[in-house]
Amino acid sequence: MKKLLILGISMFASQLVFAQAATIAPGTPLNIFEGKKEVVVQTSNGPVTITRVMTSCAKNGGTLQPLIPLPGVTPVSEAEIMTALGDKNSLVVDMRDSNDRIKGTIPGSISIPYTEVAMRMDELGCKKLPAGGKKPWDCSQAKKVYSFCNGPVCPQSPFAMKAMVRDGFPATKIYYYRGGMLDWDALGLTSVKGEF
Structure with missing residues (x-):
């Protein structure tokens, strides 16, 4: 019963996440990885921060x-x-x-x-x-x-x-x-x- 309840709650939460994703405005900052919105990489011209934003596509x-x-x-x-x-x-x-x-x-x-x-x-x-x-x-x-x-x-x-x-x-x-x-x-x- 406990497993079924946990599964039901996780399915509801995932449905909520997907429903909310449809309303994210273009340009909104998004996670790249769970809880992480940017990754810094070193280039020959110095550090560059990689971010991610919602696009129209x-x-x-x-x-x-x-x-x-x-x-x-x-x-x-x-x-x-x-x-x-x-x-x-x-x-x-x-x-x-x-x-x-x-x-x-x-x-x-x-x-x-x-x-x-x-x-x-x-x-x-x-x-x-x-x-x-x-x-x-x-x-x-x-x-x-x-x-x-x-x-x-x-x-x-x-x-x-x-x-x-x-x-x-x-x-x-x-x-x-x-x-x-x-x-x-x-x-x-x-x-x-x-x-x-």
Whole structure:
């Protein structure tokens, strides 16, 4: 019960953060890393302070996500995403909340919001195991999952990947498109709107 309450509170807090991110005005200073708004680097011309501000094309105000959020996860680019869209053993999964997905997503991707992935792993090729076991899912026959969300500062797909691995999904079958919709749109690639 306590774990369920903690999960509910964390999901509510993350939804609140994402709702607030949509209202951040361009030019607003943002974190680069958790609790850190600047990084100072030494150059041949002296120190330079790197900061980050909200831009008109930004998807949210999160913090930079690691390229490899968990050991075993493989980072991928747009080229691998397009190849995966034609591979019957792969799923390209939009792990954003449906309010973001409806505004535009990668054609051929499926929607499994990050808050639901641990309950819907059967859609990824896993089988539910009887209660009381070490892991709730048998994912030995799982498909390769290419996950994405809003971009390099979006924590939704890394959050989902951690839940998947915790519940039995092999990290080696997870491919992370960190660039997400921010990079997809910036490259002028086709997206589809109005899909759930």
